[in-house]
Amino acid sequence: MPYLKEIGLDAMEYQAVRSIRIGRKVASELGSAASENGVLLTIHGPYAINLSSNKKLVRRQSIQRIVKSAEIASWMGAFHLTFHPGYYSGLPRDLAMQTQKEALKNVLDKMGERKINVELGPETTGKPNQFGTLEELIELSTTFEKIRLTLDFAHIHARLGGAIKNRSDYEKILDAVERSLGSERMRSLVVHFSEVETTMKGIGERRHHPLGSGYGPDFKKLAEVIMEKGYSFIIICESPMLELDALKMKRILTSFK
Numbered sequence: 186m187p188y189l190k191e192i193g194l195d196a197m198e199y200q201a202v203r204s205i206r207i208g209r210k211v212a213s214e215l216g217s218a219a220s221e222n223g224v225l226l227t228i229h230g231p232y233a234i235n236l237s238s239n240k241k242l243v244r245r246q247s248i249q250r251i252v253k254s255a256e257i258a259s260w261m262g263a264f265h266l267t268f269h270p271g272y273y274s275g276l277p278r279d280l281a282m283q284t285q286k287e288a289l290k291n292v293l294d295k296m297g298e299r300k301i302n303v304e305l306g307p308e309t310t311g312k313p314n315q316f317g318t319l320e321e322l323i324e325l326s327t328t329f330e331k332i333r334l335t336l337d338f339a340h341i342h343a344r345l346g347g348a349i350k351n352r353s354d355y356e357k358i359l360d361a362v363e364r365s366l367g368s369e370r371m372r373s374l375v376v377h378f379s380e381v382e383t384t385m386k387g388i389g390e391r392r393h394h395p396l397g398s399g400y401g402p403d404f405k406k407l408a409e410v411i412m413e414k415g416y417s418f419i420i421i422c423e424s425p426m427l428e429l430d431a432l433k434m435k436r437i438l439t440s441f442k
C-alpha cells in the first residue's frame with residue numbers, strides 16, 4: 186500500500202478471483218494499510234459464479250461465494266464487490282433475468298442477516314453467452330438498492346464488436362446509466378478500463394492489452410467526457426501493465442482539468 190501511495194494511485198481492486206480463503210485478521214490488516222495510505226479498496230469476487238445456472242447446486246454455491254466475498258470485503262473495508270453474474274445457461278433471456286433476481290435477493294437477505302453492508306457490483310460482461318449486458322445490469326441496479334453495476338468499458342466494447350469509437354459512444358452509455366440510476370448514484374461508480382482485442386469473429390473479448398496498443402477503446406475520449414461532466418468515478422485499470430497504465434490513465438485524466 187505505501188508503494189501505491191508513493192507512485193500516486195488512490196484505489197485498488199483486491200482480486201479474490203480464484204480463492205476466497207483470506208482470514209479476518211489478514212483482511213482487516215490489509216484494510217487498515219489501505220486506509221492509512223489513502224487507498225480506496227474494491228474487491229473482485231471469484232470467477233466460478235453462475236447465478237442463472239440451470240442447476241440448483243451451482244446457484245446455491247454461487248450465492249454462498251458472493252456472500253463470503255462480501256464478508257471479506259466488509260472485513261477489508263472495501264465498499265464495492267465486483268463479480269461476473271453468470272451465463273444464460275440455455276435459458277431464455279427473461280428467465281435468466283428472473284433467476285438472477287431471485288438469487289440476488291437471496292444473497293442480499295443473507296448479507297442482511299449477517300449485517301454485511303457492501304455494495305454489490307455485477308459487472309458488464311464481454312462474451313455473448315454471459316449474462317450481463319448494460320441493459321440487464323441497469324435493470325438489476327434499479328431493482329435493488331444495494332446493487333450498482335460495475336461498468337467495464339472493455340467488455341461492453343468487445344461484446345458489441347468494437348462499438349466504442351467516439352466520445353458520443355461513451356456519452357450514450359453513461360447517459361443511459363445516469364438516466365436510470367440517478368445522478369446521486371452515478372457518484373463513486375466503479376469503472377473498469379483496459380484496451381481489448383476481440384475474437385476472430387469480432388464479437389466478444391479475447392484478451393486485454395496495454396494502453397496505447399491501438400486495440401481500443403480510447404481512454405482519452407472517456408477521460409474527456411468524465412472531466413467535462415465532473416463525474417467522480419473509481420477507475421480500476423485492468424490492463425496487463427497494471428500500475429503503469431493506471432498511472433498513465435491518471436495522467437490523462439488530470440491533463441483535462
Ligand SMILES: [Zn+2]
Pocket residue numbers: 308337377423
Ligand atoms: Zn472488469
